[in-house]
Amino acid sequence: MFDLFLQGFGVVLSPHVLLLICAGVGVGIVFGAVPGLTAVMAIALCLPMTYGLGPAAGLSLLIALFVGATSGGLISAILLRIPGTPSSIATTFDGGPMMEKGEGAKALGLGIVFSFIGTILSILALVFIAPSLAQVALAFGPHEYFAIAVFSLTLIATLSSGSMVKGIFAGVAGFAISTVGIAPVDAIPRFTFGKVELNGGFNILTVLVGMFAIAEVIKVAETARRAASDATVAPKVGRIKGFGFSRAEFVHQLPNAFRSSIIGVAIGILPGIGAGTSNIISYIAAKKRSKTPHMFGKGAPEGVVASETANNAGIGGAMIPLLTLGIPGDAVTAILLGGLMIHGIQPGPMLFLTQAPLVYTIFAALVVAAFVMLAMEFWGLRIFIRLLSIPKHLLLPVILVLCAIGAFGLASRVFDVWTILAFGILGYGFVKAGIPTAPFIIGFILGPMAETSFRRGLQLSRGDYMGFVQNPIAATFLGLALISIIWQLTNEYRASRRTPPDALDFREP
Amino acid sequence: MRTKRIVVALLMLVAGIGYMAMAMALPGREGVDAATVPKALAWMMIGLGVLELVGAVRLVPVDDGPRVSVGGMATVLVTLILIAGFIAALRPLGFPIAAASFLFLQFIVLTPGDRRPNYPFYAALAVGTTTLIFVTFRYGFDLLLPAGLLSAWIN
Numbered sequence: 001m002f003d004l005f006l007q008g009f010g011v012v013l014s015p016h017v018l019l020l021i022c023a024g025v026g027v028g029i030v031f032g033a034v035p036g037l038t039a040v041m042a043i044a045l046c047l048p049m050t051y052g053l054g055p056a057a058g059l060s061l062l063i064a065l066f067v068g069a070t071s072g073g074l075i076s077a078i079l080l081r082i083p084g085t086p087s088s089i090a091t092t093f094d095g096g097p098m099m100e101k102g103e104g105a106k107a108l109g110l111g112i113v114f115s116f117i118g119t120i121l122s123i124l125a126l127v128f129i130a131p132s133l134a135q136v137a138l139a140f141g142p143h144e145y146f147a148i149a150v151f152s153l154t155l156i157a158t159l160s161s162g163s164m165v166k167g168i169f170a171g172v173a174g175f176a177i178s179t180v181g182i183a184p185v186d187a188i189p190r191f192t193f194g195k196v197e198l199n200g201g202f203n204i205l206t207v208l209v210g211m212f213a214i215a216e217v218i219k220v221a222e223t224a225r226r227a228a229s230d231a232t233v234a235p236k237v238g239r240i241k242g243f244g245f246s247r248a249e250f251v252h253q254l255p256n257a258f259r260s261s262i263i264g265v266a267i268g269i270l271p272g273i274g275a276g277t278s279n280i281i282s283y284i285a286a287k288k289r290s291k292t293p294h295m296f297g298k299g300a301p302e303g304v305v306a307s308e309t310a311n312n313a314g315i316g317g318a319m320i321p322l323l324t325l326g327i328p329g330d331a332v333t334a335i336l337l338g339g340l341m342i343h344g345i346q347p348g349p350m351l352f353l354t355q356a357p358l359v360y361t362i363f364a365a366l367v368v369a370a371f372v373m374l375a376m377e378f379w380g381l382r383i384f385i386r387l388l389s390i391p392k393h394l395l396l397p398v399i400l401v402l403c404a405i406g407a408f409g410l411a412s413r414v415f416d417v418w419t420i421l422a423f424g425i426l427g428y429g430f431v432k433a434g435i436p437t438a439p440f441i442i443g444f445i446l447g448p449m450a451e452t453s454f455r456r457g458l459q460l461s462r463g464d465y466m467g468f469v470q471n472p473i474a475a476t477f478l479g480l481a482l483i484s485i486i487w488q489l490t491n492e493y494r495a496s497r498r499t500p501p502d503a504l505d506f507r508e509p
Numbered sequence: 510m511r512t513k514r515i516v517v518a519l520l521m522l523v524a525g526i527g528y529m530a531m532a533m534a535l536p537g538r539e540g541v542d543a544a545t546v547p548k549a550l551a552w553m554m555i556g557l558g559v560l561e562l563v564g565a566v567r568l569v570p571v572d573d574g575p576r577v578s579v580g581g582m583a584t585v586l587v588t589l590i591l592i593a594g595f596i597a598a599l600r601p602l603g604f605p606i607a608a609a610s611f612l613f614l615q616f617i618v619l620t621p622g623d624r625r626p627n628y629p630f631y632a633a634l635a636v637g638t639t640t641l642i643f644v645t646f647r648y649g650f651d652l653l654l655p656a657g658l659l660s661a662w663i664n
């Protein structure tokens with residue numbers, strides 16, 4: 001194995017491939033940072049460029065794009081409070097408030113370093129435990145997936161800071177929006193109003209860009225004319241030393257990072273969930289384990305660390321079923337699968353035997369891309385901060401145009417651009433009504449998995465609902481879901497008894 | 510605040526009822542079908558709407574706090590119109606003209622009240638940014654953005 005690794009590094013560190021990795025990471029960071037442009041788009045757009053390259057160089061480029069784009073989302077999530085990609089949703093929760101408190105450099109530094117750590121830990125998981133983990137994931141059926149989805153959905157309540165009713169409503173509404181399109185199992189069109197474009201449902205990118213980026217532009221428009229509201233001067237961040245945080249702070253975050261990595265890798269392995277969910281789940285886990293959970297949402301560094309470690313840990317996690325079983329877990333790995341096949345490589349259990357040098361070249365490319373990402377983002381840290389000196393009235397319209405391109409690029413349809421506007425108005429409505437957006441996104445992402453697994457599970461158990469509780473893994477997750485609900489309700493009840501009636505009327509952020 | 514919460518609760522309720530009406534219209538069959546999950550979600554939305562409404566009605570009225578200014582809402586409305594106009598013009602006018610026009614107008618609309626819009630700068634910035642974006646995506650990434658009126662020159 002060591003020899004194969006050395007061989008892989010020998011290929012990856014050749015000037016030609018190293019240059020491609022640097023370019024890939026750079027382009028990936030830009031795609032991740034700009035709302036509306038994602039890792040999927042970066043890899044899809046660059047895939048044709050790999051035709052002329054050899055397998056090692058081509059795959060190194062694609063992997064560099066994947067690593068750069070996954071991490072790049074933290075930049076806009078922290079600086080603008082707009083997640084560049086679905087994997088950075090939870091980064092906005094505390095990254096934005098840290099920015100407002102003048103701790104932007106620290107938030108960016110933590111995000112960058114722990115993105116790197118998450119990537120490296122997931123590569124270790126990929127190298128050492130990939131085959132056995134993939135076998136466990138392969139044993140999961142509809143019953144297990146349904147139970148996992150239900151358990152994850154029950155965690156929505158934790159994100160419902162302020163009003164639990166509104167938070168749960170947002171989650172249910174997100175689930176409801178995900179039912180638009182062809183229904184699973186029956187293949188009946190639902191809520192499409194005869195529009196062919198709606199048959200496939202709404203794309204996660206259009207929902208995300210609309211709910212966060214467009215809604216943010218509209219929000220800024222509301223106060224833009226007031227001179228004082230225009231942030232034309234970058235916040236004083238002082239002289240940034242290193243990554244902007246101390247060694248003690250780094251050490252303090254390590255248990256959180258380790259836990260978030262495990263969550264990121266575990267969720268990354270499961271097909272269909274991915275980094276869009278793992279960053280929120282690990283954020284919730286960090287909040288539950290924290291001694292100061294009340295600080296979450298107000299600028300807690302733990303929140304940024306949890307989100308950014310988990311989403312990058314998903315990289316290695318997602319590569320596990322791809323390389324060992326040939327199963328792409330999400331859209332990014334599906335395109336990567338296409339990239340492998342373009343070069344005549346068939347992923348699967350035999351890959352490690354027949355193409356071992358190439359597999360270890362991929363591992364080496366991941367490691368090198370992670371280091372290049374760390375270096376590029378470290379040097380870019382000062383430039384990112386300077387971005388804030390661009391007046392918002394000039395920056396946000398440009399971002400909106402880029403969002404429109406991102407939506408249009410999904411399928412070359414103007415319909416998708418209209419969709420981001422529709423979700424932008426909905427997102428703005430949520431802000432005005434004090435309804436949290438994050439549970440909506442969770443409901444939208446997990447809804448289809450929950451429904452499809454529920455229907456398929458019922459089919460498997462011939463309509464018997466007991467199938468869901470007779471399966472040990474499914475029963476465990478459903479039990480955890482029940483405990484989670486009871487725990488949340490108990491907390492809510494205790495909080496309402498402690499709070500005087502006239503104080504129940506809160507003002508939400 | 511109490512009035513606002515009642516309005517929000519009513520909107521939640523209306524959304525639930527509307528979704529239920531659409532779910533009921535779906536073709537159904539015996540047992541679990543394509544309408545089962547939407548109906549369950551609709552019931553939950555209605556239930557949560559009722560809960561929120563009850564909570565809002567029982568609330569002790571307090572000061573509403575700062576309200577959004579009429580001017581602020583006017584800017585929001587103009588922004589929405591500009592975005593809609595930009596999207597509508599994407600195909601007929603093409604990305605370069607639609608985006609440059611949108612950027613120029615949106616820069617003006619969002620300019621803080623205490624400043625005078627710098628028209629030449631805004632125009633140059635709008636055209637420059639649009640050109641950079643268009644060239645990068647069209648020729649760098651092979652993304653066929655609509656060229657519209659300029660298709661004779663660009664293609």
